[in-house]
Amino acid sequence: MSRQTRFDISVVGELNLDLVLYGLPGRMDLDREHLASNLSITLGSSSAIFAHNFALLGNRVAFHSAIGEDPFGEMCLARLAESGMDLSAVRRFPGKQTGLTVILPQPEKRFILTYPGVMAEMRFEDLDIALILEARHLHLSSYFLQQALRPRVPDLFHIAKDAGLSTSLDTNDDPDDRWERDVLDVLPWVDVLLPNEREACRLAGVDDSLLALEFLAKKVPVVIMKRGEKGAIARRGCELVEASSPKIAAVDTIGAGDSFDAGFLHQFIRGAKIEECLKYGNLTGALSTTRSGGTEAFRDAVHRETFLSQ
Numbered sequence: 528m529s530r531q532t533r534f535d536i537s538v539v540g541e542l543n544l545d546l547v548l549y550g551l552p553g554r555m556d557l558d559r560e561h562l563a564s565n566l567s568i569t570l571g572s573s574s575a576i577f578a579h580n581f582a583l584l585g586n587r588v589a590f591h592s593a594i595g596e597d598p599f600g601e602m603c604l605a606r607l608a609e610s611g612m613d614l615s616a617v618r619r620f621p622g623k624q625t626g627l628t629v630i631l632p633q634p635e636k637r638f639i640l641t642y643p644g645v646m647a648e649m650r651f652e653d654l655d656i657a658l659i660l661e662a663r664h665l666h667l668s669s670y671f672l673q674q675a676l677r678p679r680v681p682d683l684f685h686i687a688k689d690a691g692l693s694t695s696l697d698t699n700d701d702p703d704d705r706w707e708r709d710v711l712d713v714l715p716w717v718d719v720l721l722p723n724e725r726e727a728c729r730l731a732g733v734d735d736s737l738l739a740l741e742f743l744a745k746k747v748p749v750v751i752m753k754r755g756e757k758g759a760i761a762r763r764g765c766e767l768v769e770a771s772s773p774k775i776a777a778v779d780t781i782g783a784g785d786s787f788d789a790g791f792l793h794q795f796i797r798g799a800k801i802e803e804c805l806k807y808g809n810l811t812g813a814l815s816t817t818r819s820g821g822t823e824a825f826r827d828a829v830h831r832e833t834f835l836s837q
Contacts (some may be wrong), residue, residue, distance in 0.1 A: 540574020782821020
């Protein structure tokens with residue numbers, strides 16, 4: 528018998544804006560002024576992009592995060608509120624600043640500069656555990672950015688599993704590139720792990736992505752490795768499933784991985800086959816790339832529904 532819950536998912540993670548400057552030269556010299564051709568100020572952070580897009584796929588979302596006492600935080604909340612999610616568990620830290628990420632896209636990759644702000648100060652004690660447990664599923668993003676919460680993340684996932692929630696983790700990058708092994712302490716209570724190729728290799732401590740999948744699949748029931756334009760691979764035990772991405776002209780890849788997570792988990796919590804979860808994740812990831820920023824393609828309801836129905 529399934530649990531009766533208020534929410535489909537509780538999302539725990541960071542919250543900040545993205546300032547994206549387009550059209551900058553590939554090489555920038557110090558003490559020279561470089562002109563961008565365009566800019567975008569939009570909702571940022573892996574957790575918030577995921578939660579926003581997951582909500583607009585038709586899910587009930589409770590978001591657990593923190594903001595400072597500043598206009599950036601209020602702008603984040605206003606944008607998230609448009610998706611219809613529950614924001615009652617977002618904590619305000621008096622006298623503190625909300626984080627900000629500055630993104631400088633280049634022809635193939637991008638520079639990502641982040642001021643963490645309060646995302647590094649939110650603790651386990653700041654979370655509304657009772658509200659988190661009113662969901663079917665728990666998702667956490669950006670493990671390495673959650674500096675104050677990080678020591679208790681295994682406890683959070685253990686509590687969720689004991690309460691009957693399914694769980695997922697997208698570690699995202701480690702800005703220090705240290706990939707300390709405490710992250711492995713969380714994995715016994717993770718149902719779905721969602722790294723990209725580089726992250727999978729760094730988590731496993733190997734250079735070969737298939738070996739990384741094999742290592743991680745011994746610790747987590749379902750491992751999804753995102754590969755951008757090459758699609759995604761799922762490893763469940765000894766079973767390996769691949770799915771290709773739709774071929775489209777990408778405008779911007781910011782948030783594509785988080786949007787993939789939203790599509791994959793949208794199907795996963797409904798009991799869909801792994802093949803269908805991968806297919807839908809690739810579709811929502813591709814949708815994200817059709818507009819600048821990680822959420823703009825989802826905010827346009829007509830565009831979103833037309834794209835997903837084709």
